[in-house]
Amino acid sequence: MIGSFAAATAVTVLDSDRPAGDAEGSEVRFAGEVHPGWDIGGNANGGYLMAIAGRAMAEATGRPPVTLTAHFLRPAATGPCVVDVSIVRTGRRFATATASLSMGGREIIHLLGTFGRQTPGGPSWIREQPVELPPYDECELPPEASDGPRPAMMDRLAVRIRPGDEGFRTGNPTGEAEIRGWFAFAHPDGAGVPAPDPIDAIGLLLVADAFPPPIFNTEIPIAWVPTVELTVHIRGVPAVGPLRCAFRSRFIHGGLVDEEGEIWDSAGTLVAQCRQLALAPRLG
Amino acid sequence: MIGSFAAATAVTVLDSDRPAGDAEGSEVRFAGEVHPGWDIGGNANGGYLMAIAGRAMAEATGRPPVTLTAHFLRPAATGPCVVDVSIVRTGRRFATATASLSMGGREIIHLLGTFGRQTPGGPSWIREQPVELPPYDECELPPEASDGPRPAMMDRLAVRIRPGDEGFRTGNPTGEAEIRGWFAFAHPDGAGVPAPDPIDAIGLLLVADAFPPPIFNTEIPIAWVPTVELTVHIRGVPAVGPLRCAFRSRFIHGGLVDEEGEIWDSAGTLVAQCRQLALAPRLG
Numbered sequence: 001m002i003g004s005f006a007a008a009t010a011v012t013v014l015d016s017d018r019p020a021g022d023a024e025g026s027e028v029r030f031a032g033e034v035h036p037g038w039d040i041g042g043n044a045n046g047g048y049l050m051a052i053a054g055r056a057m058a059e060a061t062g063r064p065p066v067t068l069t070a071h072f073l074r075p076a077a078t079g080p081c082v083v084d085v086s087i088v089r090t091g092r093r094f095a096t097a098t099a100s101l102s103m104g105g106r107e108i109i110h111l112l113g114t115f116g117r118q119t120p121g122g123p124s125w126i127r128e129q130p131v132e133l134p135p136y137d138e139c140e141l142p143p144e145a146s147d148g149p150r151p152a153m154m155d156r157l158a159v160r161i162r163p164g165d166e167g168f169r170t171g172n173p174t175g176e177a178e179i180r181g182w183f184a185f186a187h188p189d190g191a192g193v194p195a196p197d198p199i200d201a202i203g204l205l206l207v208a209d210a211f212p213p214p215i216f217n218t219e220i221p222i223a224w225v226p227t228v229e230l231t232v233h234i235r236g237v238p239a240v241g242p243l244r245c246a247f248r249s250r251f252i253h254g255g256l257v258d259e260e261g262e263i264w265d266s267a268g269t270l271v272a273q274c275r276q277l278a279l280a281p282r283l284g
Numbered sequence: 285m286i287g288s289f290a291a292a293t294a295v296t297v298l299d300s301d302r303p304a305g306d307a308e309g310s311e312v313r314f315a316g317e318v319h320p321g322w323d324i325g326g327n328a329n330g331g332y333l334m335a336i337a338g339r340a341m342a343e344a345t346g347r348p349p350v351t352l353t354a355h356f357l358r359p360a361a362t363g364p365c366v367v368d369v370s371i372v373r374t375g376r377r378f379a380t381a382t383a384s385l386s387m388g389g390r391e392i393i394h395l396l397g398t399f400g401r402q403t404p405g406g407p408s409w410i411r412e413q414p415v416e417l418p419p420y421d422e423c424e425l426p427p428e429a430s431d432g433p434r435p436a437m438m439d440r441l442a443v444r445i446r447p448g449d450e451g452f453r454t455g456n457p458t459g460e461a462e463i464r465g466w467f468a469f470a471h472p473d474g475a476g477v478p479a480p481d482p483i484d485a486i487g488l489l490l491v492a493d494a495f496p497p498p499i500f501n502t503e504i505p506i507a508w509v510p511t512v513e514l515t516v517h518i519r520g521v522p523a524v525g526p527l528r529c530a531f532r533s534r535f536i537h538g539g540l541v542d543e544e545g546e547i548w549d550s551a552g553t554l555v556a557q558c559r560q561l562a563l564a565p566r567l568g
Contacts, residue, residue, distance in 0.1 A: 066540075067513045067561050069353040071380050071398050073373045088384075088394050089357045094512070096355050096394060098382060100372075110372050110380060112396040114355050114512055118538055123504040123564055125461060125536040177409060220407040228378070228398055229351045231515050233561050236538060251554050252409040254402055254520060256350070258557060270535050273542060275559060277351050277517050280407055 004156060005185055008035040009048070009202060011056045011083060018060070024090055030056040030083040034076055034103065040151045044076040046109075046227045046276075047209025048153070053101045053111050054205050056083035061095035061115040064201040068113035069231040076108045093119075118237050130264040131246040136160055136182045141192060142212075143169050157210065158184040158194045158242070168216040177214040177249035183207045183263070184242040198240045207243060207263050208232045208274035214249045215257050215280065223281035225257065230276040241266030252280050288440060289469055292319040293332070293486060295340045295367060302344070308374055314340040314367040318360055318387065324435045328360040330393075330511045330560075331493025332437070337385045337395050338489050340367035345379035345399040348485035352397035353515040360392045377403075402521050414548040415530040420444055420466045425476060426496075427453050441494065442468040442478045442526070452500040461498040461533035467491045467547070468526040482524045491527060491547050492516045492558035498533045499541050499564065507565035509541065514560040525550030536564050 011030040018026035032055075038048040050070045058064050081103045088096040094116040101109045133139065139160030142151075161181040164174055184194035185203070199207070213225040247261035257280040263272040295314040302310035316339075322332040334354045342348050365387045372380040378400040385393045417423065423444030426435075445465040448458055468478035469487070483491070497509040531545035541564040547556040 067355075069396055069513070069515065071351075071372075071396060073380060088355075089391060096357060098394065098396070107373060110382065110396060112353055112355060112382070112394060120538050122539045122566055123536060125499070125502045125504060125533070127461060127532070127534040177411060215409070218409045220409060229353070229515075229517075231353065231513075231559070233513075233540075233542065235535060235540065248411070249409070250411040251519060251557065252407060253554070254404050255406045256517075256519065258517065270537070273535065275515070282406055 004188070005203060005206070008038060009051045009055050011052065011059065014082070024087055026087050028060040028085045030085065032056065032081045032083055034078050034081050036078045037152045037156060039153065042077065044078065045153055045209060046070070046072055046230055047206040049076060049101060049109050050111070050230060051202050051205040052081065053083050053099045053109060054113070055202050057085050057097045057099050057111065057113055058115060058202065060085040060087060061090070061097050063095055063115040063117060065205070065234050066094065066114050066116045067231065067233045068111060068205065069229065070109045070111045071229050072109050072227045074106060074108050076103055079103055130268045131180060131244045131262060133162055133180055133182065133244050136242050139163065139182055140166065142166060153210070156186055158186045158192050159210065165217065166212065168222065173217040173219065175217065177218050178246065179211050179214045179217065180246045181211060182242040183210060183245050194242050196240065199238045199243065201234045204234055204263060204272040205232055207245065208261065208272060211245060211247050214247050214259060215252060220252065221281050225278045225281065227276050227278045230274065232272055232274045234272050236265065236269045236271040238265040238271045239267040243271065255280055288472070289487060289490070292322060293335045293339050295336065295343065298366070308371055310371050312344040312369045314369065316340065316365045316367055318362050318365050320362045321436045321440060323437065326361065328362070329437055329493060330354070330356055330514055331490040333360060333385060333393050334395070334514060335486050335489040336365065337367050337383045337393060338397070339486050341369050341381045341383050341395065341397055342399060342486065344369040344371060345374070345381050347379055347399040347401060349489070349518050350378065350398050350400045351515065351517045352395060352489065353513065354393045354395045355513050356393050356511045358390060358392050360387055363387055414552045415464060415528045415546060417446055417464055417466065417528050420526050423447065423466055424450065426450060437494070440470055442470045442476050443494065449501065450496065452506065457501040457503065459501065461502050462530065463495050463498045463501065464530045465495060466526040467494060467529050478526050480524065483522045483527065485518045488518055488547060488556040489516055491529065492545065492556060495529060495531050498531050498543060499536060504536065505565050509562045509565065511560050511562045514558065516556055516558045518556050520549065520553045520555040522549040522555045523551040523553070527555065539564055
């Protein structure tokens with residue numbers, strides 16, 4: 001179902017003042033569509049919206065994302081969208097661009113990113129090993145919630161959660177603000193089986209926001225956790241196979257919560273790291 | 285010397301199409317100056333540039349920063365600068381804006397941020413305790429380097445480094461990509477003594493980039509580590525006193541290095557967390 005994700009994030013050029021090449025200062029307008037089935041309780045997933053805009057920015061700059069930040073302005077339902085990309089700077093290695101994804105004339109997310117190809121090699125120093133996880137088949141399908149259906153988006157994915165990490169759905173939070181699991185897109189032939197194709201940089205933008213908020217494993221009441229800002233650093237090109245993921249919150253106070261994560265491929269390479277700032281649920 | 289920092293990051297409105305209030309879509313142009321003495325080897329410090337632009341964005345939105353991302357396009361020397369702020373969205377709690385800091389018609393950094401007041405209270409869950417550090421007076425003044433003078437910026441600060449963490453300057457790296465220390469602005473009356481005033485959100489933008497790169501404590505050669513992207517989340521209003529800081533790199537590969545940090549105030553409150561993506565030095 002990677003084909004489905006590609007289709008659900010497809011964009012086409014509507015209008016461009018860009019000369020041949022990718023000149024600084026040029027503007028490109030893309031048309032896209034926020035498709036049904038990529039939402040959490042009726043609001044389009046933030047990583048999914050970022051993937052649509054990120055794809056437009058990648059097409060405008062001719063390069064995949066290296067680091068992309070989105071600020072979330074309003075929730076989005078489904079329907080046609082427009083992505084306006086402005087190219088800020090192009091260099092040999094990197095291009096920097098801003099973008100704005102709008103629906104019905106209202107801006108939904110605003111983005112700033114730097115784009116360029118991964119360049120494996122060079123000095124390497126890795127502080128942490130890949131996320132520890134039981135094998136894919138020993139992890140769990142996200143359960144139906146006691147308080148409502150599983151998010152629609154989960155039917156398009158073949159995510160598996162570390163046993164116990166979704167206990168909060170049945171009233172058994174772990175007490176640690178962490179969620180680990182495997183990410184894959186669902187195979188087109190059967191629900192719940194991983195698709196065979198590797199996941200690209202645009203797909204990684206979705207992965208960064210595809211798991212439940214780790215805050216659900218604390219005693220803080222479960223409620224919508226609206227993202228204010230999400231930054232994703234792409235650190236490698238994933239090999240084929242499900243991705244090992246770990247997401248955690250470290251500091252919940254003053255009405256805000258952080259959430260950071262690492263995404264590793266099947267070969268043990270860190271392929272993305274992400275961090276977001278979100279509104280914490282209010283008590284009472 | 286907080287007065288000096290305030291003066292060195294001051295901005296004045298040049299031109300504004302903003303009506304009364306802070307209407308969406310309005311643009312405000314500020315004039316500022318990149319002052320001497322806030323550089324590392326002739327290149328203006330990234331956090332310092334972010335503070336100039338962040339101050340302009342805060343004035344345009346009427347609120348301090350909550351989360352601010354800067355992408356670094358070119359190194360900057362000293363001289364006059366212009367900051368163009370565009371207000372993307374204003375809401376009750378938050379305002380989102382983009383900005384561009386230019387010198388001589390060339391854009392130096394491009395920013396995207398969300399601004400709003402801190403709202404202490406609400407649910408709290410803290411995974412980590414404040415950074416452990418020896419007392420301020422038992423930490424060390426950043427040493428003169430064997431390979432050149434101490435960065436000019438250090439004379440404006442009263443930073444103290446955990447003993448051993450700057451051993452790399454004399455050929456004794458710790459082997460761990462981490463640097464801890466205390467941050468303070470220097471007292472106007474005497475070099476090296478902390479100024480008495482509390483540090484504000486604009487000052488925290490500088491703190492986020494004021495320590496040497498933790499990568500210097502690995503075996504990777506010491507060289508300029510140009511920032512590609514820096515995101516700072518402001519998480520509180522600092523109490524009076526030096527700030528406890530810890531910065532570390534976790535993943536150095538593919539020519540890029542991350543650097544993340546936490547900044548705590550003297551009362552033990554997390555007041556900022558930051559993360560950047562930078563170019564790793566190339567071997568040979």
